[in-house]
Amino acid sequence: MSTPALILLLVLVGALTYLYRYAMIGLFASRNLPAWLHALCRHIAPASFAALTASALFVAGGEVHFAVDSARPWAALVAVLVAWRTRNVLATIGAGMAALHLFKLVF
């Protein structure tokens, strides 16, 4: 993406984010949040992170690859196990990075 396009994108996302933050304390301060929006918001983060993780691990150049001889998916599996056992973000990132470099020695 060209730099001008990237600037436009960042300003757009920034403006939108600011509007979200100002919405209920400024624009619609006298109204309540609709129930459907409340329900929708709960699932946005899990859906986004899951889609991005799956894509980062198994999609390259518009194609799906389940490469068993690639370090990243295995390192991600270690990270999932550590995340599940410790529920600690930094431990997960640390273990995942360490596993990546260990698996790179193997593959």
Add this chain to the structure above:
Amino acid sequence: MAGSGTSAGAEFLAGCRDEAPLLLGVAPFGMIYGIAALSAGVPAWLAQLASAVVFAGAAQLVIVQMLAAGAGFLPIALTSGLLNLRHVLYSASMAEYVRHLPRRWRLLLAYVLTDEAYAVAVLRYQRREAATPPHGESGASRNTASTQPVDNAAHADLRHWYFLGAGFTLWAGWQLSTAAGLLFGATIPAAWELDFAVPLTFIALLTLLLRERAGQAAALVAALGALAFAALPYKLGLVAAILLGLAAGAWTVHRLERAR
């Protein structure tokens, strides 16, 4: 924790102090963002500017991850725009506390209404409410308040200064950790593959978020969707996958409610 709110400055500093421990958790994300932005080809000045303009860690990580994967303008805008929608929830939750403030205050506080500032500030508002009945607490820190009940009652509500202090502290920490990541990132060999820290961050956050059945369904369907729609151009498949995940989450909620 917080002081008894005798002045605007004291409230501001109390907000700074209570927010400070959260910076330990925020700083690594700022650094990972800075490093990943550089490896995605974002100019350093623009990556730093984004931390001030967007000022939302998860969305910034999503943007650089998608840029690195070659996603187009629209998919990135839609995905990060959707992800940040949760800030409407914080805004709604804060509304009752800041509604009475002048517009310029609300415009300012909206800018610092991030996940971490919200978490600290909302506790302050709830704590004060719980402590409102006189003589409700016996702690030494409340002595000033209980010996001057008239002053306390007549005192203007200065908790927005606390909110601002918390928000400002997080803002400064986010800018500094971004800068550190950009400085550090420029010297790190690509062989370290630190860009992989971004999906690892998503995995860690995802694990914390998956407490309920509907969220799990949303995540599973979105992940499968991301693979099923991988061939769509500009990574539009990610947007489709997230929307499908949201539908799956809503459907699961609906089904669970009917089963009860």
